Amino acid sequence: MNIVLIFLITIFSISLFFYGKSKTKTISIKDNIKLNALPKFYGYYLVLWCSIPALVFLLVWSLFEPVIIKSIIIETAANQGATFNDKNEANLIYEKIKAIHLGTYFGDIDSILKESALAYAKFINLFTNSKVVLIFGIIIASVIYSLKKIKNNSKARDDVEVILKGLLFVSSLIAILTTLGIIFSLLFESIKFFSVINVFDYLFGTNWSPQRAFVRDASSITAAEFEELKDAFGFIPLIAGTSFIAFIAMLVAVPIGLFSGIYMAEYASIKVRRISKPIIEILAGIPTVVYGFFAALTVGPFFRQVGENLGLTVSSESALAAGLIMGIMIIPYVSSLSDDVINSVPQSLRDGSYAVGATKSETIKQVVIPAALPGIIGSVLLAVSRAIGETMIVVMAAGLAANLTINPLESTTTITTQIVMILVGDQEFDSPKTQSAFALGLTLFIATLILNYIAQRAVKKYREKYD
Amino acid sequence: MNNIKIKSKNLNVYYGDKQALFDVNLDLNEKEVTALIGPSGCGKSTFIRCINRMNDVIDICKVTGNIEMDGMNINDKDLDVVSLRERVGMVFQKPNPFPKSIYDNISYGPKIHGKGETKSELDQIVENSLKKSALWEEVKDRLDEPGTSLSGGQQQRLCIARAISVNPEVILMDEPCSALDPIATAKIEELIDELKKTYTIVIVTHSMAQAVRVSQKTGFFHLGKLIEVGKTEKIFKNPDNKMTQDYITGRFG
DSSP: OHHHHHHHHHHHHHHHHHHHHHHHHHHHHHTTOOOSSOHHHHHHHHHHHHHHHHHHHHHHHHHHHHHHHHHHHHHHHHHHTOOOSSHHHHHHHHHHHHHHHHTOOOSOOOHHHHHHHHHHHHHHHHHHHHHHHHHHHHHHHHHHHHHHHHHTTOOHHHHHHHHHHHHHHHHHHHHHHHHHHHHHHHHHHHHHHHHHSOHHHHHHOOOBOGGGOOOSOGGGOOHHHHHHHHTTBOSHHHHHHHHHHHHHHHHHHHHHHHHHHHIIIIISOHHHHHHHHHHHHHHHHSOHHHHHHHIIIIIHHHHHHHHHHHTOOOOSSOHHHHHHHHHHHHHHHHHHHHHHHHHTSOHHHHHHHHHTTOOHHHHIIIIIHHHHHHHHHHHHHHHHHHHHHOOHHHHHHTOSOOOOOOOTTSOOOOHHHHHHHHHSSOOOTTSHHHHHHHHHHHHHHHHHHHHHHHHHHHHHHHHHHHO | OOOEEEEEEEEEEEETTEEEEEEEEEEEETTSEEEEEOSTTSSHHHHHHHHTTGGGGSTTEEEEEEEEETTEETTOTTSOHHHHHHHEEEEOSSOOOOSSBHHHHHHHHHHHTTOOOSHHHHHHHHHHHHHHTTOHHHHTTOTTSBGGGSOHHHHHHHHHHHHHHTOOSEEEEESTTTTSOHHHHHHHHHHHHHHTTTSEEEEEOSOHHHHHHHOSEEEEEETTEEEEEEEHHHHHHSOSSHHHHHHHTTSOO
């Protein structure tokens, strides 16, 4: 139904555009008036007036219709004599009624349900009809209003500008509100978690074993259970594992990425550059899950084999394998960004250096790199925050055990892996175990936010210097 | 008449298919200022960039012909460019101090050439270079501040000090005052007058007045050809060539 309505509104708006355009043209020619705007602006004006109020109304209506119908139906069912103790049972009855209406209910239908289903059908009908009527009413009203404005030779150009500005504003508002929504949902769930687990126990605990937290309801924890819980959520092993793997990744990505960036910017001929730069950037386009199984199935076993030959015990899921593959994944971030940064160091600085007799590598080492350093640091920090937030590779290649270790050959785990582990499968949503995922998410979010902020500051500082 | 320091014979320069200089024969005298004038794109800068082989930086640039300094062929493929540039310094159109401290800007060159092994030697080189470029009094108390914090005129004198720091024999100046105001320009010109006692200077300029003020010899370039060269006085008072006459009186250019 809604799709048909949207389609009709669209068709109607488009035809109004042409109508408005030709109408104003004829008016201006017939009455010899100088229009306040080009005819097409009157067309846009009509389109916007015809479509926006109707679409907004449709959106609001669609948001509220189910809620209103539901409360009405539950009330009718109660009047019919249906009994329910809490909200969940009421919901269940409502779902049954809906299913009966749609003909997908196969249980026993008693008289109460039957009556309610009839009432449901009635309301649905009523609501749909009134929706259609109201929408057409709105369209007619706004079209009449806008046509009148057009006849008065209004300043359609300015009006269109104002409406468009409003539309753009609303779009950015939606983006911002969504972000805020995500942050707040993280925040509120984390607060619930921290009301059970002390923040300091979380931040400085050295043991992570959320499986122990099988308490179902956070409000009914006994003292003994609390003691048990207290040291099950230690963040240290996770941040240690995360930083460790990110560190290994940077050990791979920074030298290779930076050096290839320098090569691209300073040494490669235009032809080489034009071919090889996109190839490197393809690395960034490979789905991380592909890297993940490459790490888990090829690199991990390879390391184990090599380790065995050398007489070392290497876990088949090791920090080394995960970090190495993650490093390879990150290379294009470092190389591409540092290439751009090095390229924007002015040629005059290089000339200045050559002119006193410096060689190319001396110039790069002592003039170009120092000049580009803030930007390079920025690109490295962006890569770090990418490494910290990376999930798939570590889930597949680094293991799940929260070992507090600095041996790269052992398996270790990261924040993101644990979030995945906690939320996979059926979960009680009010147990501390589940809520701990939100706390982890929040911590991760804050960490990457800080890194990104510093990175952007560094890059900006660099830009100011030469722009 | 001073000795000839640099001598170019049938010098041709090509950028890809485009020829930028045609058979330029020009002698530069030792411890004298030679000004090169001419409309934009006439090859003045291309010519001076041949003297310290800066054209090497441009991939598509090809130089043929002879250019000699004290009898040594600059255009020789086997020539060590590093030691050539140690002997031929350059100052650019726009001041281009490195994003380093004032001190490091000057000590950069000497360090590269292994001069000034101890800190005190290096300090001495920095001080002398800054004194020669008439910047010492202004910056002696803030040598560790970034070179970019100086004013435009000071930055250009810093760049001159940087060129002097490796103790060259020739200094090339590519429109050194075009980005500066008249007061800063006057200071640089005064400085050039002082420097010519020690160094052979070639200056590219768009200002005839500047050429008259600072140079002893002037060459006029047009469309990649050296049209006329001679004593500055003669070029500006009584040129042989009609084109030179037209250019210096502002009838074209």
